[in-house]
Amino acid sequence: MIFLCKKHCPMESRISQAFQTGTFSEQAITLAKRISREIERGISDPGARTIAYESPEAQLRFWEEDSGKTPPEDLMTLVNNIIERSVNLHRRGYLGHQVPPVLPVNILTAALMAFLNNGMGVYEMGMTGNAMEKIVTGKLARRFGFGNDASGFVTSGGTLGNLTAIMAARAWFLKAHPDADYQQLSIMVSEQAHYSIERTFIVMGIPAENIVKVPADDRFSMNTDILEELHSRASREGKEIFAVVGCACSTATGSYDDLETLAGFAGKHSLWFHVDGAHGGAAIFSETHAGKLKGTEKAHSVILDFHKMMMAPSLSTAVIFRSHQLSLLTFSQKADYLWESREEDEWYHSGKRTFECTKPMSIMHVYTAMRLYGDEIYGEIVDRLYGLATEFADRLRQHPDFELATPPQSNIVCFRYRTEHPDINADALNRHILDVITAEGIFYLVSTRLNGSFYLRTSLMNPFTTMEDLNTLLSGITTAARKYPGS
Amino acid sequence: MIFLCKKHCPMESRISQAFQTGTFSEQAITLAKRISREIERGISDPGARTIAYESPEAQLRFWEEDSGKTPPEDLMTLVNNIIERSVNLHRRGYLGHQVPPVLPVNILTAALMAFLNNGMGVYEMGMTGNAMEKIVTGKLARRFGFGNDASGFVTSGGTLGNLTAIMAARAWFLKAHPDADYQQLSIMVSEQAHYSIERTFIVMGIPAENIVKVPADDRFSMNTDILEELHSRASREGKEIFAVVGCACSTATGSYDDLETLAGFAGKHSLWFHVDGAHGGAAIFSETHAGKLKGTEKAHSVILDFHKMMMAPSLSTAVIFRSHQLSLLTFSQKADYLWESREEDEWYHSGKRTFECTKPMSIMHVYTAMRLYGDEIYGEIVDRLYGLATEFADRLRQHPDFELATPPQSNIVCFRYRTEHPDINADALNRHILDVITAEGIFYLVSTRLNGSFYLRTSLMNPFTTMEDLNTLLSGITTAARKYPGS
Structure with a gap:
């Protein structure tokens, strides 16, 4: 409905517009369906992109252009841009910083x-x-x-x-x-x-x-x-x-x-x-x-x-x-x-x-x-994530190409690709690998320095990530490493 | 859908349950409709309650009993209890602390x-x-x-x-x-x-x-x-x-x-x-x-x-x-x-x-x-709220029963009910008035001390609050004051 205040009618078009509950309901339902699809895809599609990386400058250019347009913008157009230009934590490939894919019900409580x-x-x-x-x-x-x-x-x-x-x-x-x-x-x-x-x-x-x-x-x-x-x-x-x-x-x-x-x-x-x-x-x-x-x-x-x-x-x-x-x-x-x-x-x-x-x-x-x-439910999440980290670490330990930084005590696993090549700097190689993986965007992981060396770092925050996903990641890393100049 | 991980199936019933996107979509739509109705009613019904005050002890008892029940609780049952037991900022009678009724689209961005x-x-x-x-x-x-x-x-x-x-x-x-x-x-x-x-x-x-x-x-x-x-x-x-x-x-x-x-x-x-x-x-x-x-x-x-x-x-x-x-x-x-x-x-x-x-x-x-x-839209909101405060202050100045603390410079108006009665303490009287108004619950306002005296304090945060609403508030205050023992 449109509320028109007797005295302020001509001035208040924007406030009234913002409080049209019919529009709100429609937008809410469309948004709920969109988020629901994203969650669904995150669970079921191991190949879905987690990040579509763009440089800060390119990102800023995009949003500056967007913000320069004349209102009103359509909400879902904006929402789609925001989702595509953010990290999607509900993807199984999300292994980045220690923030979680939020429980669906907590999107509603938000x-x-x-x-x-x-x-x-x-x-x-x-x-x-x-x-x-x-x-x-x-x-x-x-x-x-x-x-x-x-x-x-x-x-x-x-x-x-x-x-x-x-x-x-x-x-x-x-x-x-x-x-x-x-x-x-x-x-x-x-x-x-x-x-x-x-x-x-x-x-x-x-x-x-x-x-x-x-x-x-x-x-x-x-x-x-x-x-x-x-x-x-x-x-x-x-x-x-x-x-x-x-x-x-x-x-x-x-x-x-x-x-x-x-x-x-x-x-x-x-x-x-x-x-x-x-x-x-x-x-x-x-x-x-x-x-x-x-x-x-x-x-x-x-x-x-x-x-x-x-x-x-x-x-x-x-x-x-x-x-x-x-x-x-x-x-x-x-x-x-x-x-x-x-x-x-x-x-x-x-x-x-x-x-x-x-x-x-x-x-x-x-x-x-x-x-x-x-x-x-919280115990289940911890068990799942900590358990997966242990499995992942076992896999890394058995794999000749990888070096595990330390046995995981939680859901964080740090490791790096090994190289015996005398002309290849292991730090530079692993940094290159991280750039390649980030550019591909299926997986999002981060890095850390341990005892002065560069390590890849995964926080297993998504309970739907599987060992199969992590094996895919390791294959991707190996491929990236083999293409590294000088390898 | 229900996602069943091969290895962790029996342990993960709760996580899978929490990620059933069908349930999420249904809940989201129900919640959106509920919030939409609340916003609508806030705009259109001047008699809707803003606060259903209960003492901290009673409130705690209610929620302790609630939290002691065995899950799963129905989300909307919980939501209804939460809404009924919170201050409803979207009511036209919300004149309390400086937090706003949120723009509907910002409920969605949340x-x-x-x-x-x-x-x-x-x-x-x-x-x-x-x-x-x-x-x-x-x-x-x-x-x-x-x-x-x-x-x-x-x-x-x-x-x-x-x-x-x-x-x-x-x-x-x-x-x-x-x-x-x-x-x-x-x-x-x-x-x-x-x-x-x-x-x-x-x-x-x-x-x-x-x-x-x-x-x-x-x-x-x-x-x-x-x-x-x-x-x-x-x-x-x-x-x-x-x-x-x-x-x-x-x-x-x-x-x-x-x-x-x-x-x-x-x-x-x-x-x-x-x-x-x-x-x-x-x-x-x-x-x-x-x-x-x-x-x-x-x-x-x-x-x-x-x-x-x-x-x-x-x-x-x-x-x-x-x-x-x-x-x-x-x-x-x-x-x-x-x-x-x-x-x-x-x-x-x-x-x-x-x-x-x-x-x-x-x-x-x-x-x-x-x-x-x-x-x-932000200029409109400020103009509306600051303008209403000026109108309200004018009304208070003209009203023989009220004393305006100071001409408002923003959307905050402080005032008190006057009393010339030698046996009535003005602070106690106004505190009593605030208790009565809060217990009635149509309006929610607060208090402050100015130069050592107790004043009623309104922050006009809701752009749908009208002068008619504020006149109703003043009538309610006068009624409460006249019933005060000794008046």
């Missing part, structure tokens, strides 16, 4: 979330969202082995989740050591940690060089044997170490740190123990793999991205604290008497503890999936 | 965004998103009056946008003054500023007491007459003032600071000038109201929430810097040689400048609305 647009930082604006958040993070906390006092919420991504937790750790330390030299504050973390950990220091205005980066072992997990030595040395240098961070798992290779040992170390030195489970924390849902997270129950804080293996749309990250009081520390200051105003600290005013003031109701994604499919 | 789930922090994962971001923020920068070197991106909300800009300002100052005492850093900002400005200091580890909070005038805009005096005093006390922040507009009353004067003041004292245009920056699209932003063209940085008056779903905030080089400062450190590695600084690797590593492609909302309706 639409519902946009319609509702409740900013749940204050209670009334998120009556349902705040309740769901308490329930889901409570369930998660119990899975991780925390006690009843644990408390969590959702924030906009792992970077913010880590920052929220490290800020709480900082406040916790400074309350106990008000005279500590701020510029000497430090934490200990694996050299394989995600860059967001280092960034917390840049944000907080503490030299990032203060961070004690613990070398990794040959599986790219933290070498915990040297923790004591590094701690002593840093302390002698005047560093005020206030926290130790465990990776569960690391970004490049998906390696889990030994969280049990880290928990013991943190306890001995009265450090805050934070677990960055952004990617691998989802293993808590798997009977087979939950053991990798052993030790998390002794952490002060842990984060888990719902928008990774739990297949929710980004961004949606759970931050869980061992106790409600710890969760209130993030935005506290030295002078605060934190627990004076009980009322404001209630669970249903989430804005007090989170960065967001307008806080999206993204908790709906996981709540809905749990209600429709049961929590077990 | 679904598309979830399907694509491209994390655009690296170029290939956001080929389209990065191009759109450059185009839209470029258009915005030109509207604000910046030169060709201006550069912007989108981040997850105003709090993060302000933090991103203030961190750049901090780095800019510390590069010029490497020996400045970090704990003495300070900025100047109106006492009426959003709390996210103060929070930037808590995050950065600088005492929030350092912030020079400039008193407001009787229209709740910054009193710029005393800037020089406050600056001198703070400098004498050893404060290192590095930035001045202008509100465009303030949160409580929607008052614009005098940005021209602030720009001159910043220039004179070599301060970074940041404009928090989270809410009122959208006025740049209105021929009538863009003048309120005069002076922004001299700012170093400005933010604008797309998820406020531009009616995009939250979170989606533009951060625009006067130059590309300034935009690279946020995560730099003193020791960085920023412009050494040209390649990484290219526009299409947005992750380097933003908090997000996985960065949602939320730019699609505004790009799509611009292509379908033209940029003019």
